[in-house]
Amino acid sequence: MNRRFPVLAFMAALGPVVLHAQAQPQGQAPRPNADPYFSNQDAGKTQFPLAAPAGKDSGAITKAPAGAVNQGMLDLAKWKYGPDFDAPPNSKIWNPVMIKMMKGEKVTGGTVFSTDSPETYCAMANAGYDFIWTEMQHDSRDWGAVAKMWRACPHAKAVPGVRVAYTDEREIQHAMDNGALVIVVPTVRSVEEGKAARDWTMFPPLGKRSQGVEMIETLDGARDAREIAAIKGVTGVFAASGDLGNFSGYKQGTPDYERLINIVHDAAIGAGKRLCGPFAWRDRPDFTCFQAGSETAAIARGVATELGPLKDTQGKPEVGPYAPKK
DSSP states (O other), X not given: OOEEEEEEEEBOBOEEEEEOOOOOOTTSOOOOOSOTTTTOOSTTOOOOTTSOOTTSOOXXXXXXXXXXXXXXXXXXXXXXXXXXXXXXXXXOOOOHHHHHHXXXXXXXXXXXXXXXXXXXXXXXXXXXXXXXXXXXXXXXXOHHHHHHHXXXXXXXXXXXXXXXXXXXXXXXXXXXXXXXXXXXXXOOOSHHHHHHHHHHHSOTTTOOOOXXXXXXXXXXXXXXXHHHHTSTTBOEEEEOHHHHHXXXXXXXXXXXXXXXXXHHHHHHHHHTOEEEEEGGGTTSTTEEEEEEEEHHXXXXXXXXXXXXXXXXXXXXXXXXXXXXXX
């Protein structure tokens, strides 16, 4: 099946990847497909005219068959990719977050931090955010639990997103295979790590995914922020408010801290990428995508708004398990 869809990568690498599924009309020859078994309806009778001779070295590493686009020695740097997995002409993006990003509009992400409950996830996903930031860096849940939550409400208002544990092919592939449309990659310390995150998020020729936002959280990440932001395929750069303070030793509001945030700011706008941060910075100049609070904080705020002066006015029995502790 040939599909494509756009996914957000934060660093973040937002990759337009559309896997385009299309049935073949009856009686017509099957379209080319990278899957060798896609149209092999009569196993045992298929012919392979370009196959290497049995028991012999074909020399294919240095010589291509007649008619091949790529001739001569196999050279990855010069490889010309074929069109079989190109998005159809005039394809439209259906990732709502990508659409807002491309327009320069502000994007919000609600955080699902500690729950494995599909019901709680779906309540967050329909609460009004653009995407849900499912936390996989600082939580011990497994990908099976994440998949169950995301599949419980596949057409929720907020699309599924995730902060993976680190720049890792396995983590990012799990996220993508389970349907993530926003990928947040933490602690990007170098251009090499940034490119690796992009590679596991995007399909070739741009990446190596068999698509994201990248987070600048460290001093070495800030040092290389311009190069990281310039990586092709990265949609946005996240100025990590907490960890930039953690790794620098300075609090928000101090000159050294603010300098680091401004370095990330300059890198993002210089590369024409979206600048992301905590929701508290929604009015900070040039910041257009934000991470909001966790599900527990959202529930507490909602209850406080609903109950008003009746919040925390429980009765106070003198005995029993609900009596004040002595």
